[in-house]
Amino acid sequence: MNVVLDALAFSNIIVLSSIGLTLTYITLKVPNFAHGDLVTIGAYTALAAARLLGITPYAAIPLAFIASGMAALASYYLVYRPLDRRGAGIVTLMIASMSTEVILRASLHIFADVMTTSTKSYWRGFLFREEGGQLTSYIVVSTITAILIIISLYLFLHRTKYGVALRAAVENPSLASAIGIDVDKARAVSWLIAGGLAGVAGVFMPFRTPTDPETGWALLLRMFAASVLGGLDAVFGAVIGGYVIGLSEVLGIYLLSGPPLNLSTAYRPAIPFAILVILLLIAPRGLSGVEWRRLLSRMSRGVVRSG
Amino acid sequence: MLLEVEELTAGYGDIRVIEDVSFSLGSGELLAVLGPNGSGKSTLVKAVMGLATVHSGRILFRGEDVTRLKPHEKARRGMVYVPQMNNVFERLTVRENLIMAGYTIGDELQDRIEEVLELLPPLRRLMGRKAWTLSGGERQMLALAMALVRSPELLILDEPTASLAPPVAEKIIGLIAQIRESEDVGIILVEQNAKLALSISDEALLMVSGKQVYMGDANKLLSRSDLSSLYLGVRS
Amino acid sequence: MAELFSFLLGLAAFYSIYQMLALSLNLEYGYGGLPNFGKVMFFAGGAFVTGALLTRLVALSLGAPPDMVWDVSKFKIYNTLLATRGSGYLATNPLLALTLFALMLILGAGVGALLGILASYPAVRLREDYLGVTLIVSGELLRIVARNYEPLVCGTLGVSVPNLFAWAGTYSELIKVGSMVAVSTATVLLINIMVNSPYGRALRAMRDQEAAAASLGKDVVLLKIKTLAVGSAIAGAAGSMYAMYLGAVVADEFTPLKTFIVWLMVVMGGAGNNAGACLGALTYIGIDRALTLFKHLIPLPFDVNYLYYTVMGVALILLLMYRPEGILPERPGRLYATTEISSDSRGGQAAPH
Numbered sequence: 077m078n079v080v081l082d083a084l085a086f087s088n089i090i091v092l093s094s095i096g097l098t099l100t101y102i103t104l105k106v107p108n109f110a111h112g113d114l115v116t117i118g119a120y121t122a123l124a125a126a127r128l129l130g131i132t133p134y135a136a137i138p139l140a141f142i143a144s145g146m147a148a149l150a151s152y153y154l155v156y157r158p159l160d161r162r163g164a165g166i167v168t169l170m171i172a173s174m175s176t177e178v179i180l181r182a183s184l185h186i187f188a189d190v191m192t193t194s195t196k197s198y199w200r201g202f203l204f205r206e207e208g209g210q211l212t213s214y215i216v217v218s219t220i221t222a223i224l225i226i227i228s229l230y231l232f233l234h235r236t237k238y239g240v241a242l243r244a245a246v247e248n249p250s251l252a253s254a255i256g257i258d259v260d261k262a263r264a265v266s267w268l269i270a271g272g273l274a275g276v277a278g279v280f281m282p283f284r285t286p287t288d289p290e291t292g293w294a295l296l297l298r299m300f301a302a303s304v305l306g307g308l309d310a311v312f313g314a315v316i317g318g319y320v321i322g323l324s325e326v327l328g329i330y331l332l333s334g335p336p337l338n339l340s341t342a343y344r345p346a347i348p349f350a351i352l353v354i355l356l357l358i359a360p361r362g363l364s365g366v367e368w369r370r371l372l373s374r375m376s377r378g379v380v381r382s383g
Numbered sequence: 384m385l386l387e388v389e390e391l392t393a394g395y396g397d398i399r400v401i402e403d404v405s406f407s408l409g410s411g412e413l414l415a416v417l418g419p420n421g422s423g424k425s426t427l428v429k430a431v432m433g434l435a436t437v438h439s440g441r442i443l444f445r446g447e448d449v450t451r452l453k454p455h456e457k458a459r460r461g462m463v464y465v466p467q468m469n470n471v472f473e474r475l476t477v478r479e480n481l482i483m484a485g486y487t488i489g490d491e492l493q494d495r496i497e498e499v500l501e502l503l504p505p506l507r508r509l510m511g512r513k514a515w516t517l518s519g520g521e522r523q524m525l526a527l528a529m530a531l532v533r534s535p536e537l538l539i540l541d542e543p544t545a546s547l548a549p550p551v552a553e554k555i556i557g558l559i560a561q562i563r564e565s566e567d568v569g570i571i572l573v574e575q576n577a578k579l580a581l582s583i584s585d586e587a588l589l590m591v592s593g594k595q596v597y598m599g600d601a602n603k604l605l606s607r608s609d610l611s612s613l614y615l616g617v618r619s
Numbered sequence: 620m621a622e623l624f625s626f627l628l629g630l631a632a633f634y635s636i637y638q639m640l641a642l643s644l645n646l647e648y649g650y651g652g653l654p655n656f657g658k659v660m661f662f663a664g665g666a667f668v669t670g671a672l673l674t675r676l677v678a679l680s681l682g683a684p685p686d687m688v689w690d691v692s693k694f695k696i697y698n699t700l701l702a703t704r705g706s707g708y709l710a711t712n713p714l715l716a717l718t719l720f721a722l723m724l725i726l727g728a729g730v731g732a733l734l735g736i737l738a739s740y741p742a743v744r745l746r747e748d749y750l751g752v753t754l755i756v757s758g759e760l761l762r763i764v765a766r767n768y769e770p771l772v773c774g775t776l777g778v779s780v781p782n783l784f785a786w787a788g789t790y791s792e793l794i795k796v797g798s799m800v801a802v803s804t805a806t807v808l809l810i811n812i813m814v815n816s817p818y819g820r821a822l823r824a825m826r827d828q829e830a831a832a833a834s835l836g837k838d839v840v841l842l843k844i845k846t847l848a849v850g851s852a853i854a855g856a857a858g859s860m861y862a863m864y865l866g867a868v869v870a871d872e873f874t875p876l877k878t879f880i881v882w883l884m885v886v887m888g889g890a891g892n893n894a895g896a897c898l899g900a901l902t903y904i905g906i907d908r909a910l911t912l913f914k915h916l917i918p919l920p921f922d923v924n925y926l927y928y929t930v931m932g933v934a935l936i937l938l939l940m941y942r943p944e945g946i947l948p949e950r951p952g953r954l955y956a957t958t959e960i961s962s963d964s965r966g967g968q969a970a971p972h
Contacts, residue, residue, distance in 0.1 A: 107748050109755070155936055162940065166747045167654045171886065172936055174656070174879050179932035182925040189921030237482065244472045244483045251469060254458055255533075256487040297756050304752075342767040349760045356749050357741060 087322025092277035094302035094314035096270030113180035116292030118278020140275035148271020184289035307364025391440035393430035418590035461536035470526035473515035484529035520551035635803035649890035652826030657754025661851035663873035665727030665858025670868030677705035705781035731855015765870035777869035889945030
């Protein structure tokens with residue numbers, strides 16, 4: 077049972093960050109390699125809040141949202157938008173994405189080192205331990221947070237005029253701007269939300285893994301697997317993708333590390349990797365490629381026939 | 384006079400596609416722009432909207448020189464362009480598409496949408512459907528509706544019946560005629576299907592290889608056997 | 620004076636390795652339009668095979684007890700000792716040492732080529748963005764496997780590799796680096812020949828107008844496979860050299876950061892131009908080595924390397940914005956002129972230009 081709960085907590089983190097990853101991909105059609113680092117920024121924001129302000133990491137969730145959101149926004153305004161304006165192609169944007177990732181991760185290292193020296197405490201390999209040894213409360217909080225965020229995001233994107241305009245702007249920028257929608261602002265908001273979500277995910281990361289500047293980057297593999305599985309054009313597909321990836325990884329390695337294979341748990345990343353590569357080669361559109369209407373009608377026809 | 388185009392020469396970048404085109408359109412009139420493939424029909428209307436490069440000439444909208452204005456500035460003045468493709472938001476529902484079309488309209492949006500649905504009733508039962516699930520004809524109707532929501536003064540339709548089956552194409556053309564009757568709007572209709580277009584137009588402009596070969600009464604064009612059989616595939 | 624000399628030797632050594640890497644990426648991307656975001660994987664392949672085999676081979680020919688070599692738990696502990704003994708043994712056997720040097724290079728190139736051919740499967744089928752993700756993730760997976768599968772390079776501990784140039788006595792560093800430079804220079808010549816051959820022209824045709832090249836009868840798929848195989852072979856050989864120069868192979872060194880560095884070199888120097896790739900490599904390595912030398916003079920509360928990477932990241936972005944063609948742009952003779960460093964498109968309509 078514990079394994080399932082741990083898998084759930086792990087999945088929550090992946091879901092929150094993958095939604096953002098899919099969102100940035102839909103907006104600019106470029107894979108955001110820095111997304112993992114946006115998660116780490118959230119983790120460090122929570123740590124800073126805990127150590128410097130004395131507040132519990134949960135209370136730092138809004139701060140983490142802002143910090144990672146701002147970082148994402150900065151990368152939009154300083155890197156992607158200027159390059160896009162200059163007519164940069166996908167390869168150029170990917171190189172820029174890689175460079176942004178290097179900048180963010182190196183900056184995190186600098187931050188960790190500076191804070192370690194100045195506060196004389198370790199800012200690497202930190203864990204959030206809960207008082208009272210209640211390991212499960214972060215599972216509850218992360219699950220509730222994930223559900224709340226998913227619902228709010230859905231309401232925003234489908235029930236508010238601004239959210240619908242955002243969807244319109246990222247789908248068809250020329251038509252949207254002809255209508256009077258500020259496509260640039262829509263893109264910026266999209267990146268802000270994506271980064272913010274990654275930051276929130278980052279708050280929960282140190283509850284289960286010792287966290288250092290590289291931890292979020294290590295998670296990127298799972299995020300890509302989840303986003304591709306859910307379909308890179310479907311923000312809420314990432315929700316399904318995230319839970320599938322998270323659960324299959326934790327449960328998978330639990331099963332594989334026991335008899336008869338006795339696989340070392342260090343091979344965990346192989347599971348999401350295998351899923352990702354198979355997906356990319358066979359079904360790159362992920363769940364979006366499944367024709368739901370046809371599937372449902374075929375299934376219901378089957379029911380009628382046998383009835 | 385709603386729209387006056389004077390000796391327009393335009394194209395893409397430095398490439399010249401159309402030369403010395405002139406015509407005018409009054410409110411409530413329907414002008415068909417016809418011609419074989421590659422004759423510059425699309426380029427002409429794009430240039431009028433500012434989506435192609437104008438090399439020389441003038442475009443006057445209600446007397447104002449709008450030649451150098453950006454597309455969205457022209458849109459704000461009431462010139463609405465419906466492109467041939469990518470003219471709806473596929474992942475949004477029909478209702479969301481209509482709401483988006485009226486993005487800049489305030490409280491009167493719901494009323495306006497009602498009015499437009501009166502003109503295009505088949506859309507009513509499609510309101511909850513995502514645009515990508517619509518058939519070609521339904522999509523064109525939606526694109527038309529989206530243009531109408533904005534209460535245009537000038538409506539430019541770029542090959543609305545392309546890739547539609549004949550009965551559907553006829554229906555769309557019929558709807559366009561209806562729109563012309565009930566709305567106070569000038570329409571420029573770029574069309575491959577000359578016969579259909581001429582059946583509802585007042586005036587016609589025939590383009591061949593970037594040059595204006597005929598501009599005048601639509602019916603008279605049909606009786607010009609040299610032009611109509613050569614360029615329009617129409618037996619008069 | 621001696622310090623300057625050893626600095627220059629170190630510079631030349633790293634330069635030769637990265638020159639090969641930059642040239643290989645330039646071949647794949649600059650000439651072939653293939654965005655290889657997994658460069659480190661092929662580099663690692665060569666290094667890992669050298670790490671896995673060299674010490675063991677030398678130890679066996681030394682007559683070391685087989686279980687010390689093949690039993691992983693023992694090899695983990697004794698590999699450094701075996702490597703040192705191996706160096707001593709090879710010091711009296713220059714012919715064997717040089718043969719091993721060449722052998723490792725060939726093996727490294729072979730493994731690299733193999734990985735390159737494997738990678739060409741997705742490279743041919745996937746769009747650039749999916750390909751980029753696949754390659755980066757594959758590279759990381761290789762690193763994770765090497766880090767945990769101890770029989771390969773002793774996992775997190777890493778494996779030591781004997782010095783193949785101990786026989787040259789006081790001149791061993793000089794001869795070692797000299798050999799490396801010889802290898803990299805040979806690579807330069809090889810690449811130049813390839814690029815100016817019909818193969819090279821076909822490659823550029825494919826890059827600039829793939830559909831047109833295909834219609835002219837160029838087998839685009841085969842071209843891509845060949846290019847990735849050659850590029851990865853060069854990267855693998857460089858990896859081998861890297862392992863032999865450092866004297867050790869640690870799996871965790873081979874991160875995507877190295878891929879980023881090679882991209883930086885190629886973009887900075889000028890993609891599509893071999894001299895540019897070399898210049899980019901020289902510039903980066905020059906600054907990197909100088910920084911290593913003067914690090915201790917800069918008092919900072921953090922490792923200055925992180926600042927270096929940050930600055931390099933910013934530099935690459937600025938380059939992409941303001942000088943995408945690099946310091947030495949490709950010489951005219953392309954099929955058509957563009958100012959973009961790549962004539963790729965992003966799924967939308969290409970603007971006429």
